[in-house]
Amino acid sequence: MSADANDGTADRDRRRAAVRDEARRFARDEVAPHAGAWDRDQHMPRALVTRMGELGFLAGPLPVELGGGGQDNETNVGVYEEIGRACSSVRGFLAVHTGLVTQCLGDHGSPEQRERWVPRLARGDLVGCYALTEEGAGSDVASLASEAVRDGDHWSINGTKTWITNGGIADLAVVFARTGPEAGRKGLTAFVVELPSEGWEALPLGVEPLGHRASDHARLRFTDVRVPDEQRLGDVGQGFTIAMSALDHGRLGVAAGAVGIARACLDEVVRHARERRQFGQRIGDFQMVQADIADMSSETEAAAALVARAARAADRGDPDTTRLTSSAKLFATEAAQRAADKAVLLLGNRGYGNGHPVERYYRDIQGLRIYEGTNHIQRLIIARSLIGRP
Numbered sequence: 481m482s483a484d485a486n487d488g489t490a491d492r493d494r495r496r497a498a499v500r501d502e503a504r505r506f507a508r509d510e511v512a513p514h515a516g517a518w519d520r521d522q523h524m525p526r527a528l529v530t531r532m533g534e535l536g537f538l539a540g541p542l543p544v545e546l547g548g549g550g551q552d553n554e555t556n557v558g559v560y561e562e563i564g565r566a567c568s569s570v571r572g573f574l575a576v577h578t579g580l581v582t583q584c585l586g587d588h589g590s591p592e593q594r595e596r597w598v599p600r601l602a603r604g605d606l607v608g609c610y611a612l613t614e615e616g617a618g619s620d621v622a623s624l625a626s627e628a629v630r631d632g633d634h635w636s637i638n639g640t641k642t643w644i645t646n647g648g649i650a651d652l653a654v655v656f657a658r659t660g661p662e663a664g665r666k667g668l669t670a671f672v673v674e675l676p677s678e679g680w681e682a683l684p685l686g687v688e689p690l691g692h693r694a695s696d697h698a699r700l701r702f703t704d705v706r707v708p709d710e711q712r713l714g715d716v717g718q719g720f721t722i723a724m725s726a727l728d729h730g731r732l733g734v735a736a737g738a739v740g741i742a743r744a745c746l747d748e749v750v751r752h753a754r755e756r757r758q759f760g761q762r763i764g765d766f767q768m769v770q771a772d773i774a775d776m777s778s779e780t781e782a783a784a785a786l787v788a789r790a791a792r793a794a795d796r797g798d799p800d801t802t803r804l805t806s807s808a809k810l811f812a813t814e815a816a817q818r819a820a821d822k823a824v825l826l827l828g829n830r831g832y833g834n835g836h837p838v839e840r841y842y843r844d845i846q847g848l849r850i851y852e853g854t855n856h857i858q859r860l861i862i863a864r865s866l867i868g869r870p
């Protein structure tokens with residue numbers, strides 16, 4: 481390798497470390513101290529979005545020509561991990577706003593669409609949401625029933641979406657609807673809907689979420705919402721492909737967020753194992769407790785390595801990126817769930833009360849196993865990419 485190439489690699493590594501350090505500092509000082517209260521209040525301040533915009537986290541992964549930081553995936557996963565270590569609601573905001581909406585517009589928007597929305601999303605002046613799921617269409621995205629009917633140079637959208645993160649606070653929604661008689665995935669098209677729009681309503685979910693309580697989740701009802709054709713994202717019939725390509729960005733962020741939860745659980749357990757004394761010694765001196773700590777540590781490192789491998793594959797444009805990303809999401813979220821389970825047990829009654837962060841990690845991790853494709857669906861993607869579809 482030439483000296484130049486070495487310098488380039490060293491520069492990139494320094495930049496990557498600097499971005500991670502900034503995210504770690506932000507998460508430690510500006511998120512972690514408030515995460516418990518935000519969870520209890522079921523709300524996080526809007527100023528946090530502006531702050532993430534100022535720090536460059538919202539724009540980081542966007543191409544430089546769109547005003548972004550041009551960061552590669554290997555850098556981004558560091559940001560998601562650090563923020564996820566402090567608060568899954570904030571990390572979830574980032575995964576949706578940046579991963580599913582802003583990057584999706586960057587990838588699939590026309591030059592006019594990018595110019596109109598991407599810089600404002602990247603600064604945090606606008607908040608985005610991604611409206612795919614419906615009551616009757618969760619894992620089976622292609623069965624969604626929302627409809628968009630062409631009416632001259634406009635479309636009229638009707639339908640109801642559910643469990644939409646940022647749904648009640650968003651200024652802009654990427655909405656997926658059926659536009660043609662073609663069955664399944666071929667009949668879907670994506671639209672950008674500016675909010676509020678006439679005929680649009682954000683309704684309460686009607687249930688208390690188990691985790692991600694500081695996130696905003698809503699049902700979105702569209703009744704004859706008129707959207708000009710220039711707000712169609714991509715071609716008619718391309719909606720399914722756009723939805724899935726957005727999820728490739730999002731899933732990597734979810735996987736990295738899970739590594740953050742696993743590390744946070746390990747931190748709490750190690751601290752407690754050093755301090756808590758029973759039977760005349762530190763509980764960390766009992767071999768059964770050591771075995772749990774060793775398993776948590778090893779699985780967390782394995783998850784981090786798999787996330788980094790998927791991120792590098794995405795950066796290279798490797799055709800195996802989707803499979804690796806699904807493996808990273810599957811393994812990291814299951815490892816983090818085991819870590820949270822062990823953390824609650826090892827903290828004893830402290831971990832069972834809502835004053836302790838491990839109780840929140842235990843609730844939050846369940847969401848990461850469900851959204852952006854449940855872990856059953858990740859297994860389908862992995863297996864089908866190996867054995868092919870019938």
Ligand SMILES: Cc1cc2nc3c(=O)[nH]c(=O)nc-3n(C[C@H](O)[C@H](O)[C@H](O)COP(=O)(O)OP(=O)(O)OC[C@H]3O[C@@H](n4cnc5c(N)ncnc54)[C@H](O)[C@@H]3O)c2cc1C
Nearest residue numbers: 610611612613618619643644645847850851852853854856
């Ligand atoms: C915290 C949170 C935030 C969310 N945010 C958003 C958002 O911003 N935007 C959005 O559009 N959606 C969002 N969702 C919705 C989420 O994406 C869906 O809940 C998810 O895709 C699963 O759909 P479902 O819940 O309807 O489960 P279903 O699809 O009904 O699945 C039920 C069970 O059956 C299993 N299953 C289904 N099909 C198969 C199969 N073929 N093989 C094996 N098992 C299968 C599933 O794995 C699951 O265990 C969010 C959900 C949560 C919990």
